[in-house]
Each structure stands twice: as C-alpha cells, then as structure tokens.
Amino acid sequence: MKVEEFEERVKGDPSFSRVSLRISLEGEILFLEGETESWEQVVELGHLAAGVEGVRGIVNRLWPRGLPKPERKREGKGKAAWDGMRADVVVVGAGIVGAGIARELSRYELEVVLVEKEEDVAWGQSKGGASWIHGFAGLDVDPTSLKAKLCVEGNALYDEWAEELDFSFKRPGLLAVVMEEELVPLLEVAAERVREHGCPVRVIGREELHRMEPGLPPEAAGALFFPTYGVVAPYEVTIALVENAVANGVKLLLGTEVIGVRVEEGRVKGVITDRGEIFTSFLVNAAGLYSDEVAELAGAPEFTIHPRKGEMLLIDWKRAGACLHNLAPGELKEDPYTKGGGISLTVDGNMLWGPTAQEVPYKEDTETTKEGMERVWRKFSKYLPSIKRTDVITAFAGVRAATYTEDFHIAPSRKVKGLVNVGGIQSPGITAAPAIARMVVDILRKEGLELREKVSFNPRRRAAPRFRELGDREREQLISLDRRYGRVVCRCEHVTEGEVVEAIRRGATTLDGIKFRTRAGMGRCQGGFCTPHLLRILSRELGRPVEELTKKGGKSRVVMGRIKEPFLGG
Ligand SMILES: Cc1cc2nc3c(=O)[nH]c(=O)nc-3n(C[C@H](O)[C@H](O)[C@H](O)COP(=O)(O)OP(=O)(O)OC[C@H]3O[C@@H](n4cnc5c(N)ncnc54)[C@H](O)[C@@H]3O)c2cc1C
Numbered sequence: 001m002k003v004e005e006f007e008e009r010v011k012g013d014p015s016f017s018r019v020s021l022r023i024s025l026e027g028e029i030l031f032l033e034g035e036t037e038s039w040e041q042v043v044e045l046g047h048l049a050a051g052v053e054g055v056r057g058i059v060n061r062l063w064p065r066g067l068p069k070p071e072r073k074r075e076g077k078g079k080a081a082w083d084g085m086r087a088d089v090v091v092v093g094a095g096i097v098g099a100g101i102a103r104e105l106s107r108y109e110l111e112v113v114l115v116e117k118e119e120d121v122a123w124g125q126s127k128g129g130a131s132w133i134h135g136f137a138g139l140d141v142d143p144t145s146l147k148a149k150l151c152v153e154g155n156a157l158y159d160e161w162a163e164e165l166d167f168s169f170k171r172p173g174l175l176a177v178v179m180e181e182e183l184v185p186l187l188e189v190a191a192e193r194v195r196e197h198g199c200p201v202r203v204i205g206r207e208e209l210h211r212m213e214p215g216l217p218p219e220a221a222g223a224l225f226f227p228t229y230g231v232v233a234p235y236e237v238t239i240a241l242v243e244n245a246v247a248n249g250v251k252l253l254l255g256t257e258v259i260g261v262r263v264e265e266g267r268v269k270g271v272i273t274d275r276g277e278i279f280t281s282f283l284v285n286a287a288g289l290y291s292d293e294v295a296e297l298a299g300a301p302e303f304t305i306h307p308r309k310g311e312m313l314l315i316d317w318k319r320a321g322a323c324l325h326n327l328a329p330g331e332l333k334e335d336p337y338t339k340g341g342g343i344s345l346t347v348d349g350n351m352l353w354g355p356t357a358q359e360v361p362y363k364e365d366t367e368t369t370k371e372g373m374e375r376v377w378r379k380f381s382k383y384l385p386s387i388k389r390t391d392v393i394t395a396f397a398g399v400r401a402a403t404y405t406e407d408f409h410i411a412p413s414r415k416v417k418g419l420v421n422v423g424g425i426q427s428p429g430i431t432a433a434p435a436i437a438r439m440v441v442d443i444l445r446k447e448g449l450e451l452r453e454k455v456s457f458n459p460r461r462r463a464a465p466r467f468r469e470l471g472d473r474e475r476e477q478l479i480s481l482d483r484r485y486g487r488v489v490c491r492c493e494h495v496t497e498g499e500v501v502e503a504i505r506r507g508a509t510t511l512d513g514i515k516f517r518t519r520a521g522m523g524r525c526q527g528g529f530c531t532p533h534l535l536r537i538l539s540r541e542l543g544r545p546v547e548e549l550t551k552k553g554g555k556s557r558v559v560m561g562r563i564k565e566p567f568l569g570g
Contacts, residue, residue, distance in 0.1 A: 003030070006052050016041065021062070023049075027414060028056035029302050035065045043306055043359045046404035057303040058404035059292075070362050082253060083276030087113040089449065090271045091284040092258045092294055094121040096234050097425050098286035099241035100437035105444075106248035109452045113278060114242070114250055115271070117257035119553030120513045122238035124288040125429070127516065128366065128398020130312065130352055131344050132326060133158050133230035134428040135174065136199035139190065143197045146408045150432035150439065152198045155228055157434035165240040166463040167232065168347035174229035175204070175213055177220050177383060178330035184222040187330070191224055201226050215322045215384050222330075229326050233347050234430045235516045243506065244461040248454070255553065258287070261298035261419070268298065268418030282418045282449055284440060289363040289401045291409075291423035300415040303423050307363045308400040310341070310355025311372035316524055317350035319391045327383050343380055348519060351387075353380045355398065368395040393524045400426040408432070410439060412447050420444060464502040464517070468494040489537070490530040492523020497537060504541045512552040514538065535559065 001009070003025055010016050019041060020034040030049050036042050046060040063069065091102045094116035102114040118124070137151040162169035178184060187203045194201040204223045210216060212225075246252050253275070260272030261283060270279045287294045292305045328342035344352045354376040373395050381387060403409055403424030413419040420443050422436065429436075445451050465478060467485060478498065479486040485498030495518045503517035511527070514520055514534055521527035521534070535558060539546045550556045 001051050001053060003052055006049060009048070010045065016045070019045070019062075021045070025055075028054060029059060029414075030055045030057070031059045031061065031301075033061045036062050038064050039067065039359065039361045042361075046304065046306060047406075050404045050406070056405070057409060059301045060304040060306070060404060064361070067361060070364070080276035082256065082273060082278055085113065085251075085276070085278045087111045087251075087278055087280040089113070089282040089284060089444065090115060090278055090280045091286055092271070093124070093286040093288055093291075094118075094238070094242060094252065094254075095124045095126040095286065095288050096122065096238045096241070096430055096433045097126075097288070097422055097436055098284070099238045099245065100433040101284055101286060101422070101440045102250045103241045103245040103248070104437040104441050106245045106250050107454060107457045109454050110449075112245075112250045113253060113280070114245065115253045115256050115258055115273060115278075117255070119255050119510055119550070120508070120516075121242045121252075121254070122235040122516065123512070123552065125398055125401060125425075126234045126238050126288075128310075128396060130310075130341070130355060130427075131231045131233060131346050132174075132342075132428070132431070133169070133171075133232060134431045135201075135226040135228040136194060136197035137428055139193055141197075146410060147406075147428070147432070148197055150408065150435040151428045153435035154428070154432040155230070157438075158230060158232070158431075161237070161434050162232075164459040165237070165244055165461050167236045167240045169230060169232050170345075170347055171228065171230040172325050172345050174226040174326040174328060174342070175209065175223040176226070176328045176330040177209070177213075177216065177223045179217075179219045179221060179382070181221045183330065187222055187224055190330075194224065194226070199226060200228055213324055213327070215324075215386055216327075217382065217385050220383075224330060225325075231326065231345055231347050232430065236347075237430070237433070239506075239517060240461055240463065244459070247461065248457055258294060258297065261294070261416075263298055263416050266415070266417055268416060280418075282420070282444060282447070284420045284422060284444070286422040286425075288425065289399060291401065291421060291425075292403075295413065295419070295421055295423065298413065298416050298419050300413045300419060302411075302413065302421060303403045303405070303409045305363070305401045305403060305424065307360050307365065308402045308426065309358045309360045309365055309372075309397055310400060311358075311368050311376060311395060311397045312352050312354035313373060313376050313392050314394045314396070315351040315353065315387060316391050316393050317348060318524075319351065319387060320345070320349040322384055322386050323351055327380075329379065329383070341376075341379070343383060348522075350393075353377075357400075360399070363399060366397045366399060368397050372397070394526055402426045408436070410436060410443070412443055418447065420447065464499060464506065466518075467496045467499055468519075489533040490518070490520035490523065492525050492529070493519040493521075495520040495530070497533075500534060500537050501541060504538060509538075509542060510550050510552055510556075511535070511538070511558060531558070 022033040042062045088110040137148040262270035285294045409423040487497040
C-alpha cells in the first residue's frame, strides 16, 4: 500500500470519520499527527500505517480528544554529581537489554557508563515480564524479521550466559496443547511452519502427552513439543549482567534520568541527565518503554512505543509438581500481536499464568484488574484442573514496549551520528537479549567505535548462596562461617538474614531490591511477615533510619512513624 492509498483508506472508512489525521513521510519514517475518538483508533491507525510500502518506522503522535496526556514526573535532584564525566559509550536503561549491551562492551578497553532512572536495575519491563526463553518468536511472526532471528540466536546463547553468570536457567521445554481431537492433524502443519523459524519441534500424541504431563485433563488430545524452551528469572539475569559489567569496569549510575541529548553538527556530543552532563560520542538508547522519547530528545524520532499491558497470576510454589513443562494453549489466538501467553514454570519452582495483552495509553499503567485476572484464570485453569483459586498468591502486570511495525527497532539513527536505537524490544526481548547485545556492539564497531579487547576481562560472576536450595551439610557450613545464615527472616521463601545482608552488599537499597535478589517477600504472605525484619536489617546495614527507607525508591516510603520502637529497633 502506498501512502496515498493509506490516506484514502482512512478517509473512506466511516469509523474514522471523526479522526483528524495529518500524514508526512521523512525518508522511511512515517509521521501521524492529529486527534482520534479513542485510544483503540490511535493503535489501529498506527498498525495500518505500518503496512505502507517501504516504511521502517511509525512515529504516531495521534492522541484521543479529551484524554489527558501522560504527565512526566520528574523529581529534580538538584545535584550535578556527574557533571563533566566522560565516556566512550553511554548506555541508557539498565533492563536486561541495556545490561546485556553494557556487559558485552565491558569486554573492550572502553569507558562505559550505564544510566538508569530508577533506584535499582531491572525495574522496567524486565521486572514485570514472564520467564520464557522462547524457542521462536511465534507463528504469526515473519521468520525473516529481526525479532524472529534474534529470538532463535538468543535462545542458543543462554547456556553460555547462564554458565558464565551463574543465574538459574532450566530448559523444561514447552507443550502447546490442543484440547480437540479434530485439531490433532493440524499439528504437523503447524510444526512445518515452526521449523521454518529454525526451532526444533515434535508432534506428541495423546498417550505420550499424558505421560509427560499427568496434570492435564482427559480432553487434552495432543501437542507440539518444543524442547528448547527455557525459563529464567529476568531480573536475576539483569542483576547478574550488571554485577559482571561493573566488575569489568562499567560505571552504573542509578537514580539518574536522561533528560536531554547534546547534538552538535549532527553528532552526539553528550548526554544530559538530571544529575549533570556526561560527555560522549556514542549513545545506546535501550530505554525500553521510553526509547521513543529518548530518540526524540536527540531530535531523531524514528518510532513510537504503544504500551501493551500484560496481567499475570502467580501460583504458590507449593503446587509446583502440578506441572512439569511450560504449557501453552494450542488454539487460534484472539490477538495477532501477542504470542498468547501460557503457564510458565519459574526457575524458583512456582508457576506464572498469563500474560493478557491490552493496549493502554499510559506507559506506567501496571494496575491489575478483576477482568484481567478472570481472563487469565478462564484461559489457563482448564489445562491444570487441580489448581484452585486459593493457590493464586498474587497478580501483577507488566507493560510491553511495542512499536507499530511490531518488530525490534535496532539500528543507528538515520539523523544523528553516534546514536544507536534499541527500541521496540517487546517479547521475546528476554530471549533475544544476548543476541541483541552482540548485534549492538557490532553496530557500534561499524559506526566507528574502536574496540580493543581487554585482557583483564572476566566473564564470570558468582551468585550469592541461596539457603533454600542448599543441602543440610552446606547449610551448616554456611552458618558456621556466618551465623546470620542461621536466622530465617522470610518464612515463605526460607530466606535468611545472611542472604539479605549479602543482597545489600551487592547493591540493594530498597525492599524491592532485596526481594528481587533473595525472593524475601515473594511468597504466599507477600511480605506480611518479613517486611519489618527486612527494614530493620536494611536500616542497620545502610545506616539510615527506617522512615527514610522505601519499597522501590522515590516516594514509596514504607514507615510513616514509629509505634513499636523496640521491634523495629532490635
Ligand atoms: C507481561 C510481559 C511478559 C513478557 N514475557 C516475556 C517472556 O516470557 N519471554 C521473553 O523473552 N520476553 C518477555 N517479555 C518481554 C521482555 O520483558 C522485554 O522484551 C524485556 O524485558 C525488555 O528489556 P529492556 O531492557 O529493553 O527494557 P526494560 O526492562 O524496560 O529496561 C529499560 C530501562 O530503561 C530505563 N529508562 C527509561 N527511560 C530512561 C531515561 N530517560 N533515563 C534513564 N533510564 C531510563 C527504565 O527505567 C528501564 O529500567 C514480556 C514482557 C511483559 C511486559
């Protein structure tokens, strides 16, 4: 479809009669401006525009009439702590993608700075995502797309990442289960399509399926089995990457937001943060949901992120044995823009169900809803009838950073030399992260960054001990070295004081920082028991009063005042 045809199509469609739309094309980037009647129309027009021939990116500035625009909450920090810092490369965003890139760059003799607006790493999509290391990007995805290619490459690289960085990684495989006998003959057809993506797959008959997954109901008639599907905890991977990058010389600047980019004569000269300006010639934009805005800050918009929310249910790890593989419905999806979700076995033994997929106007919309939870329950509970509603311990939501072309946008900016955009990294971004990291370093090399290998580079990082996973002898040994490993502070997840102290030593400064490093607070009681203990330890180790401590930085204070002084104090 040509631009004119797209314009005609919109004009001729009565459902868009109240839309005011201006279209312009700059090179391969199509700009949409104006007003619509609803958010759904904004998204629909963006997707429609992606069908225009030769277009690489859609900058969609349409907004629904009367809907308040998102407010940017910028808390002035007032301190120019980083003013004048110099770097060869600044990477914006310490999610799994930015962290992977920073770690890959730390192989070379370079000054690399990783900038993150939150108080800790992995607090964007990489915290709210599911846990699958996908075997391929999905049947609806063009096998020649970047997303499809980097998914398969990334999957293959996970064994190396897990071995070097010592994070939990398992490959339980995935069963895409069909519940109707009539669909079984179609499985071979689907398998052929999957093979085109370079993903191993096998058709499984009823008997074998029930042997592999005894918890399925009798109706389960057959499945596709994907042996390469794996699971990780994406925040654990991110933390491991950052620890290793920092050990190899990367500077991590937390609580630092990029608010401007200095561009002179068409080339990046510096990155302006709310804590001062950093001089650099190369900027890697891995800002997730905000990657479109960071590109705008450089005066080089190339794509727009439309937030797509996903709600998930977490099942108690005491029900872990109820499911042995990742499961997905082998049915036609309602929404072509998602992989449809499933039941994932987390590396920690519990199950995650979901996510849903809902287009939302606001990037920070992580609210869970009754409808979302019901949708997940209805869709997946039929696969594991032994799971009861009371086995659900919590619900949460994450927001995907989708572009309108629905592909990753990884490329040097067309307009500004030195800027490399790594945008639109929606699912399978966790899977693709190792391949994205390599690709970005390659782009930087081609853009003129000199890469000399660092002799002292150490690819290895050791994880902190997990008391729950140790045998009795190892536990005794640990306690004899440090008595704090003998004090359990989180009963649901069996986390000890020793682990909490180690998490703080490795960089946790908030309750969520401890939670994502140790699992304290992630269990059935969701922090009801351990929160006071964690606050006490955090206060003691950081030397800060409990009233100043937060759940996740900013204004998320936990304690308003003291009514039980002796308890919190000792
Ligand atoms: C519900 C859900 C389920 C998913 N399931 C899977 C799955 O099973 N498998 C899979 O492979 N993928 C999955 N994904 C996708 C995956 O989570 C993402 O692709 C991946 O986490 C993207 O990582 P990222 O580093 O690009 O983004 P993020 O993790 O969002 O990191 C970007 C970082 O940039 C920071 N930042 C933004 N703006 C600025 C600024 N101006 N200055 C400084 N810092 C800034 C943010 O705070 C953030 O920490 C899922 C996603 C969701 C939401």
